[in-house]
Amino acid sequence: RKPKLSFNPSWLCVCARLFPPPGVLNYSTLLLSEERDVLYVGARETIFELSLNNVSVKNNQCFFVLQTDCQNHIRVLQAFDENKLYVCGTHAFQPLCDYLSLKDFQLIQKQEDGRGKCSFDPAQSFTTVMVDGELYSGTAYNFLGSEPIISRYSVSQSLLRTEYSTSWLNEPSFVFADVIREGKSSVNGEDDKIYYFFTEVSVEYEFFGKLLIPRIARVCKGDVGGQRTLQKKWTSFLKAKLVCSMPELNFVFNVVHDVFILKTPDWRESVIYGVFSSQWGNMGLSAVCAYNMSSVDEVFSRGKYMQKATVEQSHTKWVRYNGLTPSPRPGACISNQNRLQNINSSLLLPDKTLQFVKDHPLLADPVLPIGNGPRLIARDTNYTQITVERVPALDNNVYDVIFTGTDKGFLHKSVVYEGGLHVIEEVQLLKNPEPIKTLLLSTQRARFLYAGSDSGIVQSPMAFCDKYTTCEDCILSRDPYCAWETRTTSCIDIFQRKDQHRLVAPSLLISRTLVAWSAHLLLVPEPRYLLPGDRASFLECPLPVQSHHVACDNCLSVEKTHFRGD
Numbered sequence: 001r002k003p004k005l006s007f008n009p010s011w012l013c014v015c016a017r018l019f020p021p022p023g024v025l026n027y028s029t030l031l032l033s034e035e036r037d038v039l040y041v042g043a044r045e046t047i048f049e050l051s052l053n054n055v056s057v058k059n060n061q062c063f064f065v066l067q068t069d070c071q072n073h074i075r076v077l078q079a080f081d082e083n084k085l086y087v088c089g090t091h092a093f094q095p096l097c098d099y100l101s102l103k104d105f106q107l108i109q110k111q112e113d114g115r116g117k118c119s120f121d122p123a124q125s126f127t128t129v130m131v132d133g134e135l136y137s138g139t140a141y142n143f144l145g146s147e148p149i150i151s152r153y154s155v156s157q158s159l160l161r162t163e164y165s166t167s168w169l170n171e172p173s174f175v176f177a178d179v180i181r182e183g184k185s186s187v188n189g190e191d192d193k194i195y196y197f198f199t200e201v202s203v204e205y206e207f208f209g210k211l212l213i214p215r216i217a218r219v220c221k222g223d224v225g226g227q228r229t230l231q232k233k234w235t236s237f238l239k240a241k242l243v244c245s246m247p248e249l250n251f252v253f254n255v256v257h258d259v260f261i262l263k264t265p266d267w268r269e270s271v272i273y274g275v276f277s278s279q280w281g282n283m284g285l286s287a288v289c290a291y292n293m294s295s296v297d298e299v300f301s302r303g304k305y306m307q308k309a310t311v312e313q314s315h316t317k318w319v320r321y322n323g324l325t326p327s328p329r330p331g332a333c334i335s336n337q338n339r340l341q342n343i344n345s346s347l348l349l350p351d352k353t354l355q356f357v358k359d360h361p362l363l364a365d366p367v368l369p370i371g372n373g374p375r376l377i378a379r380d381t382n383y384t385q386i387t388v389e390r391v392p393a394l395d396n397n398v399y400d401v402i403f404t405g406t407d408k409g410f411l412h413k414s415v416v417y418e419g420g421l422h423v424i425e426e427v428q429l430l431k432n433p434e435p436i437k438t439l440l441l442s443t444q445r446a447r448f449l450y451a452g453s454d455s456g457i458v459q460s461p462m463a464f465c466d467k468y469t470t471c472e473d474c475i476l477s478r479d480p481y482c483a484w485e486t487r488t489t490s491c492i493d494i495f496q497r498k499d500q501h502r503l504v505a506p507s508l509l510i511s512r513t514l515v516a517w518s519a520h521l522l523l524v525p526e527p528r529y530l531l532p533g534d535r536a537s538f539l540e541c542p543l544p545v546q547s548h549h550v551a552c553d554n555c556l557s558v559e560k561t562h563f564r565g566d
């Protein structure tokens, strides 16, 4: 039976466990700890520790308050070690950091300068990631926000940062940073890498006004700066253009709003997902583009550089550099090959290499999306956040399930099938139309989705399987989380079943007599798979049983609608 693609159920479900202590606003920083079963939340002047299973349950609360009229917005919340979090706040435009002891949930009052680690202003763009006790940030280094910086702070090493130059960073809006652990499985002694994502003002295009460009940049974890050239600056900072466009329509999505890296055991198979819009928002379109990590690495490891050339007096233009590049390759991490040449640290890199990368931080080759275009285009929607889970489904395939949050408090859930992205459902997460500012999944134990906004934290199930009251609706939902169970005649979330482990072996399922839909497969009580069309049409769903069961216990309202744009 062919899925009826014209029907896309969409749930308007004002959902689950709001968390609104009076007077506390701007819940913009979340940190998940699956080991401790808690969600840490940084809001204005306050840090909370909430239960993952019920965010209404507040385990702990810590105040990080100022004695002045100005406000302290918590923007950095990172696990420093097993017993401490590293916390930074805007602190009346004088960013300040401290350690939060998890034993008594108190700040230890070490009070470190937060400049470069945290933004001055809560409205300034900002990203951070903690890697092995070192804090990597992308933010502004001054109050005015006019000096952008990508930096690393650690207890043991001195600060490393970007050169202050428009060819390195030109009015960037930082959205995301994460580490790719390349070192572990590397045969050539490659380093781990930290990737940054931001939108900045282009230097390479001639344009009337400011043309924005989405970028991916990276630095090497082992970088310690140069000896003379690039002293205490990155020797490995390179950046490239991130393309998300529809070439056939000549339409370009040139602003990146959020990124998620779906990591895999082999780093080369990791996939980068981003949400984009156009600088010219009048079209009202949002897009999801995906990138292969291996294609990204190809650009950074072998791509050509851009070069600044003076065309006329005082007029410069960026062109592809076709000359010889010095060796070792400018911007590359230290590898075994370098070590053989007795270069075992960036301090020993030759000045020629360092001077070249200082002048040529921009690569000419762009990073192209998988399939050469967006995976999904949404109309009349502004996506603000994205997070992805790769799930093993009952057909033994894995599917990437993409959760995107909008500026009006909605959540879209989509699945990547061969033919592209299929939107499964739309859920109204926030009661009021306000932007989802942060989105997290707990995929290990609790299996919930958490969204932060200015007004609160919302917890939601990741699937609403029992909303499908008939077998047909359950199967045609194409939701890899859902399966129809004949024994109970209900649509169940296969990951929520307490009596089986995450991955359900087909044999186990068969013994449980499940009729399950996954992608294009039906799993039947008989121990064999049937494909639609593969003489499977005789396989009728059992007669629908009217169900009064509502999945989301905390739903304030449930309404079945059609997905907009269908």
Ligand SMILES: *[C@@H]1O[C@H](CO)[C@@H](O)[C@H](O)[C@H]1NC(C)=O
Residues within 6 Å of the ligand: 025, 026, 073, 122, 123, 454, 455
């Ligand atoms: C904090 O929340 C309030 C209330 O929604 C909002 O007006 C304000 O813009 C928020 N501040 C920041 C920095 O997001």
Ligand SMILES: *[C@@H]1O[C@H](CO)[C@@H](O)[C@H](O)[C@H]1NC(C)=O
Residues within 6 Å of the ligand: 054, 055, 056, 057
């Ligand atoms: C969550 O916690 C709140 C406050 O303790 C409680 O009222 C509510 O019943 C809990 N919800 C669930 C589903 O446990």
Ligand SMILES: *[C@@H]1O[C@H](CO)[C@@H](O)[C@H](O)[C@H]1NC(C)=O
Residues within 6 Å of the ligand: 344, 345
């Ligand atoms: C590089 O080699 C020198 C000399 O062999 C050694 O002292 C130093 O510790 C090495 N540095 C690194 C980062 O491996």
Ligand SMILES: *[C@@H]1O[C@H](CO)[C@@H](O)[C@H](O)[C@H]1NC(C)=O
Residues within 6 Å of the ligand: 292, 295, 368, 369, 370, 371, 372
């Ligand atoms: C990305 O990887 C997938 C699977 O390995 C491959 O099919 C696809 O062609 C790659 N796309 C690009 C743009 O390299």
Ligand SMILES: *[C@@H]1O[C@H](CO)[C@@H](O)[C@H](O)[C@H]1NC(C)=O
Residues within 6 Å of the ligand: 281, 284, 380, 381, 382, 407, 408
């Ligand atoms: C999307 O954002 C733009 C710019 O902020 C705004 O003008 C537009 O109304 C938004 N559209 C929707 C559907 O939210």
